[in-house]
Amino acid sequence: MVAPKTTTSLLKEERKARRIRKRKAEIVSAAKSVFLTEEYKDVTMERLARAADISKATLYLYFKTKSDIYHDLLVSDLQLLIDDIVGAEDEALSAPQVLMAKAWKYADFFQSHTEYFSRLSFYYYPGRAERLAEDVAREIERLIVVALRSIEATIARGTAAGELRSLNPWATAVALWALWEGAAQAAATGRTVRFDLELRKIVEAGMSAMIKGIRKTNRI
Incomplete structure (x- = not known):
């Protein structure tokens, strides 16, 4: 039987989920200006990472494409x-x-x-x-x-x-x-x-x- 999660672990998971949602929202907000000013076919993950001021490797932690x-x-x-x-x-x-x-x-x-x-x-x-x-x-x-x-x-x-x-x-x-x-x-x-x-x-x-x-x- 799997032990039930403690209140502390649940709170940690919720804080982590909030951080992920916040970070993804920041990335999407930064990406919007790129999609509005550049041709979609020419936009790259590297370009989107620069717009969000993060590394491409970090960007891939949140979005695959x-x-x-x-x-x-x-x-x-x-x-x-x-x-x-x-x-x-x-x-x-x-x-x-x-x-x-x-x-x-x-x-x-x-x-x-x-x-x-x-x-x-x-x-x-x-x-x-x-x-x-x-x-x-x-x-x-x-x-x-x-x-x-x-x-x-x-x-x-x-x-x-x-x-x-x-x-x-x-x-x-x-x-x-x-x-x-x-x-x-x-x-x-x-x-x-x-x-x-x-x-x-x-x-x-x-x-x-x-x-x-x-x-x-x-x-x-």
């Missing part, structure tokens, strides 16, 4: 967006108010992370020549579904409260996500500038029209 670092970058940043959208839920607010709050969280993420609509991607490697590995794509899809389920739950709550019409909550959640993503793409490709519009104006107009269409009462 540059794609591993890129994957961690995608997932960690996307997690910020998902946490913001899920965290916007507030039962003290009406469902339409919460949906608008979630929309602003998406718009705010775009404005602070425009690179995901210009240089980086949650679906392809930079250059769009190759899709992400299946396991990474599945994790990204899982995170997005978490956000969509949060939106779906808000819509279902609004329907139950008599604030929204009876409709398909999941389909409506996906439609809202498509609206936000489309607005962000329009801003990333410069169409908002050509149309003399700001991203938040597009989101506000789109959400107002959408909420008016699904609202059962005049409450917002």
